[in-house]
Amino acid sequence: MTDDAKHLERRALRIQQNDAMPVYLFALAAEEIDLVADVARISRDDAGKLIGYQRPERRSHVKQILDYLNSGEVLFPNGLILALPESVRFRSSRGPSTSDGLSSAGTLEIPLPAHDTDPRPAWIVDGQQRSLALSRTTNKRMPVPIAGFVAPTLAMQREQFLRINTVSPLPPNLVTELLPEVFAAPSPRLSARRLPSALVDMLNQDPDSPFAGLIKRASTDVEDRRKSVVTDTGLVEALKESLESPSGVLFPYRNMATGSTDTEGIRKLLLTYWTSVRDLFPDAWGKSPTRSRLMGGVGIRAMSRLMDRVMAHVDVNSPTAYETTKYELTRISDRCHWTSGTWDELGLPWNELQNTPRHISALSNFLARAYVEARMEKK
Structure with missing residues (x-):
């Protein structure tokens, strides 16, 4: 530590993998990690904006470490792995043998907060559980290997966080909530989930949405989790399916040639359909999946597939779009048993319907057949 106690200096190697973002390898004592770096816990501010990116502490894991x-x-x-501030400084060592062509030796200068209440300069991108254990160990001077890179934006930190955690899978709901916040999804597989995840965000935060406040996301705090009854991963998968399948009602809203998407049109369709579902099944809406299978993954996925059929007959720009959608749904409403009774055609009591591929497929096929048959009878 320097004389004025405002900087921490450590011998380091600089690895220049690209011109814009060097990687630094150095060591910190266990007790110094808490001085330099913090964990960006995922949450939302009062305006609903996503903050941070890290999953909650896993106490049993921390205790084992x-x-x-x-x-x-x-x-x-x-x-x-730390995301370092732009204010770090690296001074190359003098002499003819400070570089071997792959790395350069020198000194890394990391600024420290002037006061205990000031924010720490770096963020932990990987190793949050290890860092918590290191901050509590009695072996305070144990050297800990650190890899750091300069990340000037939170979006860049989130992107690196997702890339680094590809091998050790993150909770699916954490991934889906983070994806809309990064500049570019780390892989084609994740890119496909970026738009539906953003739509789920919209459904959860839009005050006109029937799902407002009902979707459980990684950032949902303990208090709000009590009323959050819909798991976001099931809804993301449902929207992804409709967006990617040529038979999906959301598919035409994507311009594959230009890469643009009519998100306002999608918003209007989703709010029209799901508001109609809510109003048609008021006794089943907003309850936990144990009390209403409509709000569980099996109900969300099956009703989303029915949306592809129902909304093909609705002009969402019409002033009567809501009434038309609700009327179309009444064709199957008396065949549904979300909170009581038995799905006779499936041979299952309402509470034995599970969020499994087999039950999702069976319920989806039944609702589709019932809807098509009802429309044919009314013609």
Whole structure:
């Protein structure tokens, strides 16, 4: 630490993988990690904007690491990855042998907060559970390997967070909530989930949405989780299916040639359809999946597939779009048993319908057949 105690200096290697973003390899004592870096917990501010990107603390995991760190002879090669501020400075060492063509030796200067209440300069991108254990260990001067890169924006940190955690899978709801917030999704597989995840965000935050406040996301706090009854991953998969399938009602809203999407048109369709579903089944809406299968994954997925058929007969720009949608849904309403009774055609009591591929497929096919048959009878 420098004389004025405002900077921490460490011997480091600079690896220049690209011109814009060097990677620094250095060591910190276990007790210094808490001075330099913080965890960006995922949450939302009062305006609903996503903050951070890290999953909650896993206490059992932290305790296992801590027990090992305090056990005596410790080998701890798996360090941390930090997003460093732009204010870090690297000074190359002098001499003819400071670089081998792959890395350069020098000194890294990391600014420290002037006061205890000031924010820490770096963010932990990978190793949050390890960092918590290291901050609590009695082995405070144990050297910890650190890899750091300069990330000037939160979006860049989130992107690296998703890339780094590809091998050790993140919770699906954390991935789907983070995806709309990064500049570019890390892989084609994740890119396909980016738009539906953004739409789920809209459904959860739009005050006109029947799903407003009902969708459980990774950032949902403990208080709000009590009323959040819909799991976001099921809804993301339902929207993704409609967007990607040529037979999906949302498919035409995407211009595959230009890559543009009519998100306002999609919003209007989704709000029209799901508001009609809510109003047609008021006793089943907003309840936990244990009390209403409509709000569980099996109900959401099956009704979303029915949306592809129903909304093909509705002009969402018409002043009577809501009334038309609700009328179309009445064709199958008396065949549904979301909170009581038995799905006779499926041979299942209402509460034995499960969120499994087999039950989702069976319920989807039944509702589709019932709807088509009802429309044919009314002609």
